[in-house]
Amino acid sequence: MATPFHPGGGRATLTLAGVWRGARAMLPVLIPVFVFGAAFGIAARGAGLEGWAASLMSALVFAGASQFAALDLWHAPVPWVPLLLATFAINARHLLLGASLRMLTHGLSAWKRYAAMIVLSDLNWAALIAAEARGERDLGYMVGGGLAMWVVWLVATVIGAEAGDVTLTDLQRYGLDLVLVVFFTTTLVGLYRKRIDDLPWLVAGLAALAAVWWLPTNWHVLVGGLAGGLAGLVQHGRRT
Amino acid sequence: MNTSDTLLVIFAMALVTYATRAGGLWVVGFMPMSPRLEAFLRYLAGSVLVALVVPATVRGEGAAFVAVGATLVSVVLLRRALLAMAIGVLAAALYRRYTGM
Numbered sequence: 001m002a003t004p005f006h007p008g009g010g011r012a013t014l015t016l017a018g019v020w021r022g023a024r025a026m027l028p029v030l031i032p033v034f035v036f037g038a039a040f041g042i043a044a045r046g047a048g049l050e051g052w053a054a055s056l057m058s059a060l061v062f063a064g065a066s067q068f069a070a071l072d073l074w075h076a077p078v079p080w081v082p083l084l085l086a087t088f089a090i091n092a093r094h095l096l097l098g099a100s101l102r103m104l105t106h107g108l109s110a111w112k113r114y115a116a117m118i119v120l121s122d123l124n125w126a127a128l129i130a131a132e133a134r135g136e137r138d139l140g141y142m143v144g145g146g147l148a149m150w151v152v153w154l155v156a157t158v159i160g161a162e163a164g165d166v167t168l169t170d171l172q173r174y175g176l177d178l179v180l181v182v183f184f185t186t187t188l189v190g191l192y193r194k195r196i197d198d199l200p201w202l203v204a205g206l207a208a209l210a211a212v213w214w215l216p217t218n219w220h221v222l223v224g225g226l227a228g229g230l231a232g233l234v235q236h237g238r239r240t
Numbered sequence: 241m242n243t244s245d246t247l248l249v250i251f252a253m254a255l256v257t258y259a260t261r262a263g264g265l266w267v268v269g270f271m272p273m274s275p276r277l278e279a280f281l282r283y284l285a286g287s288v289l290v291a292l293v294v295p296a297t298v299r300g301e302g303a304a305f306v307a308v309g310a311t312l313v314s315v316v317l318l319r320r321a322l323l324a325m326a327i328g329v330l331a332a333a334l335y336r337r338y339t340g341m
Binding site for chain 1 (some may be wrong): 280
């Protein structure tokens with residue numbers, strides 16, 4: 001076994017203190033989560049879902065983009081194959097997020113690891129990765145952020161499905177639709193390592209753009225992430 | 241869609257989604273840990289973020305450029321993530337107000 005190059009050492013933890021830290025770190029992005037959740041509730045009602053069904057979907061699926069996509073396919077008879085394929089394609093990026101957490105689950109029991117993945121999502125994952133760069137070794141950080149998002153997402157769906165008239169235009173007026181991309185941007189700056197990341201990130205960006213232009217929607221995160229990871233691996237092989 | 245179909249669709253979607261959440265960690269668990277794999281996973285994390293940000297910025301017309309640009313400059317200069325996010329969002333809101341987009 002090679003020595004991990006993490007400054008914090010090899011083993012990860014999952015503690016309540018970590019859960020609490022992660023939940024607090026998520027506060028600023030809970031506002032857009034709430035508004036998108038309410039928007040989903042409203043859209044679901046428009047697509048013919050009853051309130052309880054929209055809320056149950058938010059509680060169990062907990063993945064916004066794929067939930068919106070399902071509304072487009074919401075008719076009888078159920079279009080099973082397109083619906084589940086769309087769900088998979090839109091959420092396939094989670095595969096990369098999960099894979100990248102290998103070191104942050106090291107030493108945890110299987111049930112803790114896989115229970116934590118129930119709330120894995122882009123935002124709390126990015127928060128954990130950013131915190132890891134500052135020495136965080138607690139997977140609870142991701143769980144806490146995910147739980148906070150889950151509660152807000154569910155409450156917002158219930159409100160939107162039952163009574164609400166927030167629209168995406170209201171969001172855009174205050175720039176709130178851009179909170180997520182701006183959050184990812186600050187995370188990226190925190191991760192950046194001079195020279196080491198230049199080439200992989202350039203490859204990732206170009207591959208993601210190419211995927212946007214030439215592939216069906218929603219594959220760009222997977223394609224860009226893999227391309228950048230592989231470019232990094234090639235670069236790593238050349239240096240050592 | 242009737243109630244039983246609705247329940248079935250929601251449960252099936254939940255299963256597929258959980259499979260994507262757990263699958264990456266599961267697969268990578270079969271690979272022996274090595275400095276190479278660790279380096280790959282490290283590059284993977286950054287690359288996924290790049291792949292989230294770049295297309296959203298390019299496709300999101302002027303306001304997204306303004307938001308991401310203002311955030312980048314602010315976070316590099318001020319080193320405060322929350323403040324930088326606020327500046328980015330505010331800049332985009334102002335841009336929309338004055339360009340009417």
